[in-house]
Amino acid sequence: MHSRRRRSALAVSAALLVGAPLLTACGQEAHPGAAAVMKGDRISTGALQGRVEAVRTAQRSAPQSEQMISGSGQLTRAKLDGMLRDRIVAKAAEDAKVSVSRGEIQRTRAELAKQAGGREQLEVMLLQQQGVAPDEIDDRIRMQLAVDKIARKAGIDPRSPQGNAQLNAELAKTSEAMGIDVNPRFGTWDAKKATLSSTTEPWLQDLSAKQADRAAQQQQGAIPQ
Numbered sequence: 001m002h003s004r005r006r007r008s009a010l011a012v013s014a015a016l017l018v019g020a021p022l023l024t025a026c027g028q029e030a031h032p033g034a035a036a037v038m039k040g041d042r043i044s045t046g047a048l049q050g051r052v053e054a055v056r057t058a059q060r061s062a063p064q065s066e067q068m069i070s071g072s073g074q075l076t077r078a079k080l081d082g083m084l085r086d087r088i089v090a091k092a093a094e095d096a097k098v099s100v101s102r103g104e105i106q107r108t109r110a111e112l113a114k115q116a117g118g119r120e121q122l123e124v125m126l127l128q129q130q131g132v133a134p135d136e137i138d139d140r141i142r143m144q145l146a147v148d149k150i151a152r153k154a155g156i157d158p159r160s161p162q163g164n165a166q167l168n169a170e171l172a173k174t175s176e177a178m179g180i181d182v183n184p185r186f187g188t189w190d191a192k193k194a195t196l197s198s199t200t201e202p203w204l205q206d207l208s209a210k211q212a213d214r215a216a217q218q219q220q221g222a223i224p225q
Contacts, residue, residue: 081196098149
């Protein structure tokens with residue numbers, strides 16, 4: 001029962017509708033070396049570029065490396081968006097008094113690896129489809145499990161349209177309270193759609209066997225990428 005619920009939760013797609021103010025030129029000068037700033041925290045440009053390089057390094061040694069690299073031209077923007085989401089979810093989980101244990105992450109990762117056909121297949125699938133480097137997988141799973149717990153703690157079923165809106169509203173409150181400012185050199189934070197420029201990733205992403213099957217077919221040339 002718990003495994004089915006976890007798999008279904010990981011397959012949910014919810015539009016990201018978190019709001020945050022746009023950093024002005026003056027604000028950029030006030031935070032040199034920062035890709036984004038928020039209350040009590042900052043994301044340095046060095047940390048952001050480190051995430052980008054980790055993905056590029058993994059892509060260069062993966063099957064179909066050229067296709068992966070050419071298909072992820074907005075990687076820097078996408079990684080910053082993900083780093084911001086990590087912080088939003090961590091704060092929302094703290095506020096909701098929910099946590100994710102190391103054991104939960106390990107069990108989920110083992111289950112996903114089994115569905116994908118093995119550890120290496122899971123790593124390739126997440127790198128290819130979501131730009132997640134191997135050493136970022138545990139963090140991605142932690143965030144997905146935390147979002148699921150936040151939704152359940154609030155009595156929200158994010159699989160329904162109404163539930164999606166409720167989940168977005170809950171996370172929007174957290175984002176607004178954090179006062180996120182993004183350095184304009186990395187894009188603009190859309191206060192209405194709550195996305196970093198053109199990024200459209202959902203809060204909860206499909207890390208299940210459905211994507212693993214699709215990745216395997218893509219590698220075999222059975223379906224277009």
